[in-house]
Amino acid sequence: MSFNMRTAVLLFSLGWISLSDSQTVEVQPGENATLLCSNFSSFPTHTIWFRLVNQTLPICISSIYNFAQPSVLCNGTEREKIELTSNISTIFLKIKKVDLSDSGLYFCGYYTSGHPVIVNSTYLKVQESRSQNPSTMILGSLTVFLLLVIIGLIFKIRKFHTGIDLFKLKLNMQRFLVNT
Template sequence: MKQSLITALILCSISWISVSSSESHTETVEGRPGGEVTLTCSNPSIRDTPTFWLRVFNRTKASWISTMTGSTGKPLYSNGIQNGRFNMSTNISTLSLQIKHVDVSDSGLYLCGFYIEGRYDFSAIHLNV
């Protein structure tokens, strides 16, 4: 499991992940500048799996935000994440990313991911501030 998590982080850090140009099925979350938003997605598995959040830039590059090895683990955040503004949590069935003091620059496409039985499963959420 550790090797799979490390692999996911490496792939994300070198921006290997690309996103389809079709965003018609993407959930949209609205936020207000200075407010707080929570992005959520459902785990397609009933298992406690490694999870992570990514942010997509320029529609082709992904940047790692945070990861958890399971629901009882502590989240690990990217060095570029402002301390205390992001809070990742999971209860196995739902993965959440709370963002405090949102800014227009936080707008964009976010991916939540699950590592399930040797494959990565992603869901997309568009944040509009």
């Protein structure tokens, strides 16, 4: 069972989830990631985005009361990093210039009777950078060099064998001419 499903099952068993619309968003480091949450209420509701830290502790990121008002960041959330916006049907959590530490399980929901009620869960997967490390580049260069050396040797051996064949042919012709 994946981390996302295990966590959702755990939260469901604790009675924290009423409806789970789970999805995965994959991005490269440095890109922006936008997570979506359906606006589940036809009247203004205090909607909260939070993130599961260390697989057990939900931490508040930002909240919004309705789409006409600005969002409020929770303690410790950097304004340059997070942008929460809303329209009538969707609440958007934009995470700017993601890095590997932003990977994790994000939840959208609201609080009732002191407990969070999850509406959507999204696993944000920040893929590792595809830049080449120095040892890979050195190994690749060495492989190409050795391949060129092998090809050069093959041509040299073929040329040597061709030279030997011509020498034998010339020697045989001289013997033939001497014998005739």
